[in-house]
Amino acid sequence: MTKSLLWRGMLAGILAALVATMFARVIAEPQIDLAIGYEHVHAAHHADTPANGQEEELVSRATQKGAGLLTALALYGAAVGGIFALIFAYGYGRFGRIGPRSFALLLAGIAILLIVIVPGIKYPQTPPAVGQHDTVGLRTAAYFAMIALSVGGAVIAAKIRSALARSCRGIDAMLLAMAAYVAMVVLGQFLLPSVDEVPADFPATLLWHFRLASIATQLILWATIGIVFGLSAERVMIRR
Structure with missing residues (x-):
């Protein structure tokens, strides 16, 4: 299947x-x-x-x-x-x-x-x-790192919910898992480099x-x- x-x-x-x-x-x-x-x-x-600024376009x-x-x-x-x-x-x-x-x-x-x-x-x-041309690599890596952090944090939060569901009410386990996800995302956003080139x-x-x-x-x-x-x-x- x-x-x-x-x-x-x-x-x-x-x-x-x-x-x-x-x-x-x-x-x-x-x-x-x-x-x-x-x-x-x-x-x-x-x-x-x-x-x-009129460079020839490759594509x-x-x-x-x-x-x-x-x-x-x-x-x-x-x-x-x-x-x-x-x-x-x-x-x-x-x-x-x-x-x-x-x-x-x-x-x-x-x-x-x-x-x-x-x-x-x-x-x-x-x-x-x-954005500046010499920071393309940094910006790309940081963006994909943020995606990986978001997805990984969700997986960890799901495991936390499953572990807490054995000893807590379902709604409590869900809220604690969501709080853990938000904390991981906020920490990751704080640690990752800021990019403001507008x-x-x-x-x-x-x-x-x-x-x-x-x-x-x-x-x-x-x-x-x-x-x-x-x-x-x-x-x-x-x-x-």
Whole structure:
């Protein structure tokens, strides 16, 4: 059954990537174009910028907005869809009497919280024009470390809840586990480096719209995975 759920999860992830790509193409990409335009105008006022900030693009914007965006999201969707299916196969039936579709939506909601919302509090999404080139490695490593901390903290919190459930009421065990998760996340955010490279004159409205579009793209991706995979998994469970 796990093998059947796995390929269904990957297909659900690819379909979700297609939907998210169409949304990002219409909503998010125009914000990126505006940010790149700001970068070019801003660089033109600095004499030490080579070619007035007009460096030759290794990959054209047309490719980035089209095939590049679709390929990246499709690979990401297939990967997270497969992982989503494996977690579903492991966790289904362990959290009370809940149906496959409801459990898939619950997992999608947890994924949004752990992978999108919590890391975004420490490291919110920024357009390409924001950030220095020599700190890309640091910012990428810090962001993935925050994701790992969020997911790892949730796993530890779940184990704490299971251990406390033997001696405490269910609601008390849940509250203590949530408090432990929040404490781990806050400590991790305090220890991880802070990154604030938004130029003082960068348009606040553009930055806000870009971040909203980025979060909305992730929400659509995960919601679609939860809905499509839930429907598919329900058929597998019924046949079983």
